[in-house]
Amino acid sequence: MEFSRLGVRLGWKTAALAAAGFSLLGTVPAGAQQAAPAISAGDTAWLLVSAALVLLMTPGLAFFYAGMVRKKNVLATIMQSFILIALISVQWVIWGYSLAFGPGKSFLFGGLDWLFLKHMPDVSPLAPTVPHYAYMIFQAMFAIITPALICGAYAERLSFKGFVVFSLLWATFVYDPIAHLVWGGGYFGSLGALDFAGGTVVHMSSGYSALALALLLGKRKGYGRENMPPHNLTLVLLGASLLWFGWFGFNAGSACAANALACNAFVTTNTATAMAALMWCAIEMIHHGKATTLGAASGAVAGLVAITPACGYVDLVGSLWIGAIVSLLCYTAIQVKIQLGYDDSLDTFGVHGVGGTWGALATGIWALKSINSAGADGVLAGNPGQFLVQLKTVGFTAVYSIALTVVLYFLVDKTVGMRVGQREEELGLDLSQHGEEGYHI
Amino acid sequence: MEFSRLGVRLGWKTAALAAAGFSLLGTVPAGAQQAAPAISAGDTAWLLVSAALVLLMTPGLAFFYAGMVRKKNVLATIMQSFILIALISVQWVIWGYSLAFGPGKSFLFGGLDWLFLKHMPDVSPLAPTVPHYAYMIFQAMFAIITPALICGAYAERLSFKGFVVFSLLWATFVYDPIAHLVWGGGYFGSLGALDFAGGTVVHMSSGYSALALALLLGKRKGYGRENMPPHNLTLVLLGASLLWFGWFGFNAGSACAANALACNAFVTTNTATAMAALMWCAIEMIHHGKATTLGAASGAVAGLVAITPACGYVDLVGSLWIGAIVSLLCYTAIQVKIQLGYDDSLDTFGVHGVGGTWGALATGIWALKSINSAGADGVLAGNPGQFLVQLKTVGFTAVYSIALTVVLYFLVDKTVGMRVGQREEELGLDLSQHGEEGYHI
Amino acid sequence: MEFSRLGVRLGWKTAALAAAGFSLLGTVPAGAQQAAPAISAGDTAWLLVSAALVLLMTPGLAFFYAGMVRKKNVLATIMQSFILIALISVQWVIWGYSLAFGPGKSFLFGGLDWLFLKHMPDVSPLAPTVPHYAYMIFQAMFAIITPALICGAYAERLSFKGFVVFSLLWATFVYDPIAHLVWGGGYFGSLGALDFAGGTVVHMSSGYSALALALLLGKRKGYGRENMPPHNLTLVLLGASLLWFGWFGFNAGSACAANALACNAFVTTNTATAMAALMWCAIEMIHHGKATTLGAASGAVAGLVAITPACGYVDLVGSLWIGAIVSLLCYTAIQVKIQLGYDDSLDTFGVHGVGGTWGALATGIWALKSINSAGADGVLAGNPGQFLVQLKTVGFTAVYSIALTVVLYFLVDKTVGMRVGQREEELGLDLSQHGEEGYHI
Amino acid sequence: MMKKIEAIIRPSALRAVLDGLKAVGYPGVTVAEVQGHGKQKGITESYRGQSVEGLLPKLVVTAVVGDKQVKKVVNIIVKTARTGEIGDGKIFVSPVSDAIRIRTGEKGEKAV
Amino acid sequence: MMKKIEAIIRPSALRAVLDGLKAVGYPGVTVAEVQGHGKQKGITESYRGQSVEGLLPKLVVTAVVGDKQVKKVVNIIVKTARTGEIGDGKIFVSPVSDAIRIRTGEKGEKAV
Amino acid sequence: MMKKIEAIIRPSALRAVLDGLKAVGYPGVTVAEVQGHGKQKGITESYRGQSVEGLLPKLVVTAVVGDKQVKKVVNIIVKTARTGEIGDGKIFVSPVSDAIRIRTGEKGEKAV
Numbered sequence A, B, C: 001m002e003f004s005r006l007g008v009r010l011g012w013k014t015a016a017l018a019a020a021g022f023s024l025l026g027t028v029p030a031g032a033q034q035a036a037p038a039i040s041a042g043d044t045a046w047l048l049v050s051a052a053l054v055l056l057m058t059p060g061l062a063f064f065y066a067g068m069v070r071k072k073n074v075l076a077t078i079m080q081s082f083i084l085i086a087l088i089s090v091q092w093v094i095w096g097y098s099l100a101f102g103p104g105k106s107f108l109f110g111g112l113d114w115l116f117l118k119h120m121p122d123v124s125p126l127a128p129t130v131p132h133y134a135y136m137i138f139q140a141m142f143a144i145i146t147p148a149l150i151c152g153a154y155a156e157r158l159s160f161k162g163f164v165v166f167s168l169l170w171a172t173f174v175y176d177p178i179a180h181l182v183w184g185g186g187y188f189g190s191l192g193a194l195d196f197a198g199g200t201v202v203h204m205s206s207g208y209s210a211l212a213l214a215l216l217l218g219k220r221k222g223y224g225r226e227n228m229p230p231h232n233l234t235l236v237l238l239g240a241s242l243l244w245f246g247w248f249g250f251n252a253g254s255a256c257a258a259n260a261l262a263c264n265a266f267v268t269t270n271t272a273t274a275m276a277a278l279m280w281c282a283i284e285m286i287h288h289g290k291a292t293t294l295g296a297a298s299g300a301v302a303g304l305v306a307i308t309p310a311c312g313y314v315d316l317v318g319s320l321w322i323g324a325i326v327s328l329l330c331y332t333a334i335q336v337k338i339q340l341g342y343d344d345s346l347d348t349f350g351v352h353g354v355g356g357t358w359g360a361l362a363t364g365i366w367a368l369k370s371i372n373s374a375g376a377d378g379v380l381a382g383n384p385g386q387f388l389v390q391l392k393t394v395g396f397t398a399v400y401s402i403a404l405t406v407v408l409y410f411l412v413d414k415t416v417g418m419r420v421g422q423r424e425e426e427l428g429l430d431l432s433q434h435g436e437e438g439y440h441i
Numbered sequence D, E, F: 001m002m003k004k005i006e007a008i009i010r011p012s013a014l015r016a017v018l019d020g021l022k023a024v025g026y027p028g029v030t031v032a033e034v035q036g037h038g039k040q041k042g043i044t045e046s047y048r049g050q051s052v053e054g055l056l057p058k059l060v061v062t063a064v065v066g067d068k069q070v071k072k073v074v075n076i077i078v079k080t081a082r083t084g085e086i087g088d089g090k091i092f093v094s095p096v097s098d099a100i101r102i103r104t105g106e107k108g109e110k111a112v
């Protein structure tokens, strides 16, 4: 258990040294009873399955989002997620993994030593009991879904070309650096920031970028005047179900081993998610008199988001609180959005931005060293300092994501163009961007 | 292999003692070659994956059922399953697991020692090679899907509030006790009742409760006069496919280890399911001249139900028979229902009640100690006594489930109300209960 | 790693001998550090999960295909895949596995010793660290999906009865022999043909049979005159997503162990798939000005097909090339089909035939012994001989599949009949073959 | 001369209406799914707190019949589709100047 | 004056009908999915042994044209939609009193 | 006497048209999903390189009103559905000889 997120606690370089030490000197870090941990088939099986589960989350997200848009944009919405699986899979093995996790001294990037996965050691110190390829491909799936999350903010109005170029740049200049800083041996990791499976790296980075994009792009044509109800809620529920299923790989897989820590992450993930779904429904009951299916699904996703950074550091009770509170925060954020009138179409900021922020801070509140000795205690266990570390990471992630998104937006908008024309938007992206229709007579 | 369902054979207390003995005294039970089994990463990986697979079954069930109802009830039907994931996930970690598997002396319940999962030993004697949390969360998924199965009986006419209250009570007063009695160290477990993955605990309990509810609630408005064909059979087939997929976790996961017993359960599960699907189609061919897609899916689910209690005790040939016969029984039961004219809308009793009963009895016929040394021989291996044990368990489960369901029905009906009003039913539950529609222009 | 596809390299009999040697004589093959490898829980967990993943591919294929047909044939198309899961699951345990992998001396078949899985050793030399049942059921899933792939060629016009009889014969007389020849200890395996997860056995056999059937059956009524756009592309994308997800079990599972080779297969699979999806979109952009969602999905499937035989033998760079080129070949093949005017309705030949051939040959180009010591070097590593071996296997598979398909076609056509009547085709197979409709008001 | 009878009914009334028509010898009907709004207000739906006014699902059953049969057909529909609650729907009758059976080319009343 | 031509056709005939109409200069059409029942009986479906009488899927192609064009348009539809088998469908012609082009507000025959 | 007003509009105009009608007291409407083709050509779609000419999704809003209200209703629809771009759609007005409220059996103009 102690090895799983070692890098997070000790910084990548220390961890690398320690790992090297295993084989060269035979020294053992505190808490380890054995020399260099051998490759474990059980851990490898778990990490490969987890990688497959996380891969499935992106189509899950595609359906979750696609069900919410109007019929004329169903394919374009699916396509945004689907093509990102392809695009980032290639980006990651060519340069992304090297930038995020490769060795190097720069602040933002790991370096270019591992381009095309060359020169990689057989095992990563961040996952010492599995082949390096397993850890690399597991991380690839995180790199894929993160830009896909943003799709919710610009749904129904982004040009396909603009989307592709923007996403590639965003993955390289926003995701890879933040992953490096928190997980890959960078500053926030060394600082002791706790982010078990991506509250800041995944959900805040995408959530705050989504907010910036929603504001920069402006509202959808007809927003506020037309009805824009979800065109197919069975698709939304299918997506939410695949997300819940896949998220076990995301969170419990982040233990990088099939051990007690993974089990803890699995249980806290499920509990917070359940609690958040119940809370969202309860809030709706009070607010509107009726609990909705979309609300249950939204609450579940909010719960999954919030527990993501915390799942390997908090206990059951922590997960109940984190789940209960996140729905209150996200639901409120969405109502505020409706008041303010900006168009974060499918609430990427409202759910991932707000939920990710809450999760990252909540980790600083409920974390327990007794759950994860490689972690730290949080406020409730008498360590308020951890909350400050979390706050720093949260602040940096928000500011960096927004700033870079603004830059990239203008860059892409001036070159290939970001938003489609009025007629294309009216026609729908399926026809205008892809020359297809979702459903035929 | 011998450890996996140890508790079932020896009773929980004996197993606990034995397990304690492993570490304290170093004694070994017959058949075990080693001292206290260590946590195995391979087994843990398998159980966590199985838990995730079983989780996915509940959305699978949601789609299976939702495709069968009329369009105006599609969301409400999905919601019933989906919200149960949330509701029972929370119920289980707070009190359900403790009631079902906790230590205690009462007949129906394990006790309250493990409320909020406190005071649990690190490892359960029922799954000695994985962390206790893994076994607990695996069992949680069973507790979730069981009340969800009942949804088929009251589809298209139950009030959401009534449903939530009823389900929570049912989980606590029907599921938890039966799980305790059969698996958690209770009477039928000690008696030697064989139920590998839930023929009585899951399928009979839900199936007989479904029958009671169908009779108590009465027919859907228009039943018999209106056509009520499945509104979307692709959804039904999606659901059936996810069920088949997830059921490998349900059944083979119940070995609680990635061992030869799990492989046996996997193979018998697949074989019985396949055989049942073929048989259902064959019966339809004879009866109507055409095999249907809904029939193939229904047969597959019937096969999955029937093999559930047996999969870890019978061999390949047993599974072929169990699968072949279950379709005959369930198909007949459904035709009888049509004759009798009561409205078990989506045939929860016809499939889970009848199939579960058959599976439980068939286990007493085809069980082989050579497949599972912790099990017993059945009638065909010369041990008719086992059939009597099965019969007792079957009888108790049916009577207890029906009796408690009747009580809970009246309790909830008099307080929050069970059935929606005529207008709400006509309007559809999606609009009347949730203020949503599944599909929009 | 060295054991995983041992049989492929050494021929089944040698492998069996070697495996026997482990326990009898204690001898060790080069590269193995230990005596008879014990059953590994980690490897077993991985193979069981992989089997479940591959099972899910067949429903995935069902939705992929069903979304592409017209509404009136949606169920029949799903049914073809779904009922094959049932049919071949039973065929495989009764005689299929024995024919393909059983011991025996005939050229085409393994023999009948393992009918009903009797007399099987506890462990297969082809997967020495897992129970034999795990390997058997993993292979069953391959036997299921292969005939299901052919459905794309005869979609919307085959009679259900003809389909069932043809498929059963095809599985027995085409699939089982080819599996035997390449994997089960037969001629091409001994020759050193490399087919990690089924480029020839699965994709070429089905692809070339599909071509033959498309020509023998003739065009769909109205083909060329009517529009026949995909009736529901969300279903197609759901199918493609499940295929991508499940294919990790197909390819990485074929390592039969959770080891570094499995990780390599996982990564090359994902990379080639991603590359192929991108390439297909790029080609469409150039050809039509727009990338389509169907194109991205088709490219992904083409990539999955092409990397299948290669994934455990080539490195990352090889996978990038294999993926990039396959889309070019398949896209061209489909355009040629449109020109020639025959009706391979959903392009089984265009994708699986062409892509499978390319993958098998590409394996002979990019294979590296450094990736898999049980494999061989390919052309680029200075071993052009391997290409010839691949060519022989490819040639045999194509010719054998076509020849047997022609024979079986006439056999079935003269007896039960293959193609439905004109009126039934006009009415749609859902109503005419199954008496059902996919969607109801 | 002929008339087109378009009955906007509740989905749940379809079977009864069709059976009623068939019983008196008018099997020729065309049914379409529509949504509507009348005295029976649509219901307010809510998606993440954003309200949407929904229409209610209805079916339109269309039958073209000879002038003399109009009354009979309308009566049957009224009888089979009525529940007495708001939302039962409307029947509109409108003139049809010609009818052609595509299969045979027959025209006029014998084509319906 | 204008007429509304509503052709209930087999889904498989759509392309041919549309192409036929376009070839003679009538691109303005509206197509709706419906289900129907005529001489061609619906088929009996069966779900878990429970029988349901199904309707058959059809399309309604609607074109509003000037009175003088009615014959030509009807003939084209008959020609392109006919297979000669039961189920080919019907064409109904009915009077239209006015037509308005929303974009320009133009009225009457020049609006169609 | 009554008229049937059938407005073929863009899906995006639905809310505005319905609100417009309601504001002046015509809540009774029926909406159907259709596809169409007019001055605004359908777009060419491409599936694996095979081209298909697509129709564009439209909605038909049908309201039956008394003769005297026709002008007013048409004007409201024109106003609320117009964007000025090709594809705004058409309104067709046709005679209705009778209307029946199923719930009450009322006939004629008071039934609409």
Ligand SMILES: Nc1ncnc2c1ncn2[C@@H]1O[C@H](COP(=O)(O)OP(=O)(O)O)[C@@H](O)[C@H]1O
Pocket: D008, D035, D036, D037, D038, D039, D040, D041, D056, D058, D085, D086, D087, D088, D089, D090, F027, F028, F029, F030, F031, F062, F063, F064, F065, F101, F102, F103, F112
């Ligand atoms: N004037 C109208 N024009 C077109 N459709 C109408 C009109 N009035 C009612 N409808 C249709 O009839 C349906 C039922 O109308 P409603 O007024 O609820 O019935 P009731 O006669 O019971 O008051 C509506 O949903 C709508 O589709």
Ligand SMILES: Nc1ncnc2c1ncn2[C@@H]1O[C@H](COP(=O)(O)OP(=O)(O)O)[C@@H](O)[C@H]1O
Pocket: D027, D028, D029, D030, D031, D062, D063, D064, D065, D101, D102, D103, D112, E008, E035, E036, E037, E038, E039, E040, E041, E056, E058, E085, E086, E087, E088, E089, E090
């Ligand atoms: N009198 C009618 N009123 C409305 N629709 C009709 C009528 N008669 C036929 N139809 C429609 O036309 C379709 C084809 O009719 P059918 O009688 O099968 O054709 P055929 O002219 O070949 O006998 C039916 O499915 C139905 O939708």
Ligand SMILES: Nc1ncnc2c1ncn2[C@@H]1O[C@H](COP(=O)(O)OP(=O)(O)O)[C@@H](O)[C@H]1O
Pocket: E027, E028, E029, E030, E031, E062, E063, E064, E065, E101, E102, E103, E112, F008, F035, F036, F037, F038, F039, F040, F041, F056, F058, F085, F086, F087, F088, F089, F090
């Ligand atoms: N003559 C017609 N008959 C039936 N429907 C028509 C006719 N002309 C147009 N339509 C319908 O109106 C829609 C809009 O027509 P279009 O010509 O694009 O509008 P406009 O040119 O007035 O902006 C079409 O998609 C079609 O559904």
